[in-house]
Amino acid sequence: MKLAxxxxxxxxxxxxxERELEEAVQARHDILRKASxxxxxxxxxxxxxxxVLLAGKFGTYDVxxxxxxxxxxxxxxxxxxxxxxxxxxxDLRRGKKTIKSQWDNRIAMYTGDYMFAKAVQTATxxxxxxxxxxxxxxxxxxxxxxxxxxxxxYNPNQHLRIYFRRIKRKTALLIAVSCQLGALAAKADPAxxxxxxxxxxxxxxxFQITDDVLDFVGTEEQLGKPAGSDxxxxxxxxxxxxxxxxxxxxxxxxxxxxxxRGNNSVHMEEVIAAIVSSGGIDYALSISDLYLxxxxxxLDHLPDDEPKQFLQEIANYIGRRKF
Amino acid sequence: MKLAxxxxxxxxxxxxxERELEEAVQARHDILRKASxxxxxxxxxxxxxxxVLLAGKFGTYDVxxxxxxxxxxxxxxxxxxxxxxxxxxxDLRRGKKTIKSQWDNRIAMYTGDYMFAKAVQTATxxxxxxxxxxxxxxxxxxxxxxxxxxxxxYNPNQHLRIYFRRIKRKTALLIAVSCQLGALAAKADPAxxxxxxxxxxxxxxxFQITDDVLDFVGTEEQLGKPAGSDxxxxxxxxxxxxxxxxxxxxxxxxxxxxxxRGNNSVHMEEVIAAIVSSGGIDYALSISDLYLxxxxxxLDHLPDDEPKQFLQEIANYIGRRKF
Numbered sequence: 227m228k229l230a231x232x233x234x235x236x237x238x239x240x241x242x243x244e245r246e247l248e249e250a251v252q253a254r255h256d257i258l259r260k261a262s263x264x265x266x267x268x269x270x271x272x273x274x275x276x277x278v279l280l281a282g283k284f285g286t287y288d289v290x291x292x293x294x295x296x297x298x299x300x301x302x303x304x305x306x307x308x309x310x311x312x313x314x315x316x317d318l319r320r321g322k323k324t325i326k327s328q329w330d331n332r333i334a335m336y337t338g339d340y341m342f343a344k345a346v347q348t349a350t351x352x353x354x355x356x357x358x359x360x361x362x363x364x365x366x367x368x369x370x371x372x373x374x375x376x377x378x379x380y381n382p383n384q385h386l387r388i389y390f391r392r393i394k395r396k397t398a399l400l401i402a403v404s405c406q407l408g409a410l411a412a413k414a415d416p417a418x419x420x421x422x423x424x425x426x427x428x429x430x431x432x433f434q435i436t437d438d439v440l441d442f443v444g445t446e447e448q449l450g451k452p453a454g455s456d457x458x459x460x461x462x463x464x465x466x467x468x469x470x471x472x473x474x475x476x477x478x479x480x481x482x483x484x485x486x487r488g489n490n491s492v493h494m495e496e497v498i499a500a501i502v503s504s505g506g507i508d509y510a511l512s513i514s515d516l517y518l519x520x521x522x523x524x525l526d527h528l529p530d531d532e533p534k535q536f537l538q539e540i541a542n543y544i545g546r547r548k549f
Numbered sequence: 550m551k552l553a554x555x556x557x558x559x560x561x562x563x564x565x566x567e568r569e570l571e572e573a574v575q576a577r578h579d580i581l582r583k584a585s586x587x588x589x590x591x592x593x594x595x596x597x598x599x600x601v602l603l604a605g606k607f608g609t610y611d612v613x614x615x616x617x618x619x620x621x622x623x624x625x626x627x628x629x630x631x632x633x634x635x636x637x638x639x640d641l642r643r644g645k646k647t648i649k650s651q652w653d654n655r656i657a658m659y660t661g662d663y664m665f666a667k668a669v670q671t672a673t674x675x676x677x678x679x680x681x682x683x684x685x686x687x688x689x690x691x692x693x694x695x696x697x698x699x700x701x702x703y704n705p706n707q708h709l710r711i712y713f714r715r716i717k718r719k720t721a722l723l724i725a726v727s728c729q730l731g732a733l734a735a736k737a738d739p740a741x742x743x744x745x746x747x748x749x750x751x752x753x754x755x756f757q758i759t760d761d762v763l764d765f766v767g768t769e770e771q772l773g774k775p776a777g778s779d780x781x782x783x784x785x786x787x788x789x790x791x792x793x794x795x796x797x798x799x800x801x802x803x804x805x806x807x808x809x810r811g812n813n814s815v816h817m818e819e820v821i822a823a824i825v826s827s828g829g830i831d832y833a834l835s836i837s838d839l840y841l842x843x844x845x846x847x848l849d850h851l852p853d854d855e856p857k858q859f860l861q862e863i864a865n866y867i868g869r870r871k872f
Binding site for chain 1: 670689
């Protein structure tokens, strides 16, 4: 089974969710609607909705119930992207704050707020307060992740634990919750709900670590931005952390990049080469693999039919992906 | 009965809510906690919690139930203040974006996000999806109000309708919802819940219009900022709108201020004098009074005892306040 098969299988239901997403952002307000629709059209793999649908297969599958989980989770994801961009945008203009850039940022901030609120509103379809608790907790944790990232930005002295907690909050938790709530909304067996939560969590960790590796080893064409962008922006990820702890030469270079705070005096190619030769890339990939294996193990005792094969395939895709 | 009597009457319960608010923002994260606690300590009249408590008196009053409404609504109010500040802060530094100012803004944005999520989370105490619907709708409307304010900033050609809708979304709705949900959580009679909703709405409109008047006629000492700050920041409020529509001299001056976009070439004293002599201040005060009378009329058929007297007193306070 291939990833394309999964999307083909769920095509109609993904389309339903897409329509619901469009409807959710049809604010009566022109600017907000344009900003939201723009974001929506930018696409993305809709990975969270897909996990919701897949998890729903372990209970009573009904897209008209599941969409009330899939839409909020995708909206939360999009809102967090908008809020991430608020500052990046201002950054690009390097201190030249035009009225227009100021406008954009404010609109971006309130578009994000609006999407958060729409997410919560969509989920009010469910009476179960447990579902609301899980969703609002996920938003909270994501905020904590963002604030931790800001706190630890440009800091070369981070324990690995800090990195893992950050990517859990920023990425893995929302995928875990997609699986958990998809199963919960479909009234799957509580033991299965829990297994799917951990499956999503481990897959999410693996996914983010691979992402952090690709930021170093992808080409500018694949990434849509120069390799090493994370480090340049002060985001110290697993390959760099490993190199910092294990290779004096790489350590000096990375510390230099972080001290420069964007005004780089060292060539990024050199830094990346040093991280590669430190073993940081291989190490990160092995950890990503480890998480993937943990994810697979969660499926061990689940019924051995199509829904499980879907989950295995999507996990494999995440393990295989090269950009 | 005086306002102080109301605060005295509810002293213990306001204290309970204050403690809950402090607990709600006790994020495990240091920066977030400091930012939130700082905001909390800055105080404010806790007017929304007071309305929740007052409305709760029309049903089965229990602060341990009502606090789960009062805390979210105050958190939403505070979150919206934080997000308002995000850009003001950057503005003050006029294009000089230091790392520190960038940090502050990002932290402020995520502190706001965190508070929104905490608000939603606190309200999950209630099983009634109606309550969650009302809360998320209020956040949505506030976002719309913010975006409309941005859209209409520096625009002298606004219909009065636009102004009233904006202050409804930015201020009146959250006070209306405080009354509505306080009564709802106390299981008051549905007819009373509705009357209290409108009471809050009218009081909120009156409150904001008075606020907008005071921004012109208050002293710098009373306001904590120079008189005319709203107009200077491009926020066209009722007195200015009236003047724009009724007085050619005032119109020219106001248009000049708006065209200048903060780099003022006219003296604000002159602009304010023109607005006063246009009748804009008197007009706005009369509209504020009108809303207050509408609010009072909502109380006509409510039982004529202490809770009603409290509401009358708080409405009177809002009518009387001079800064």
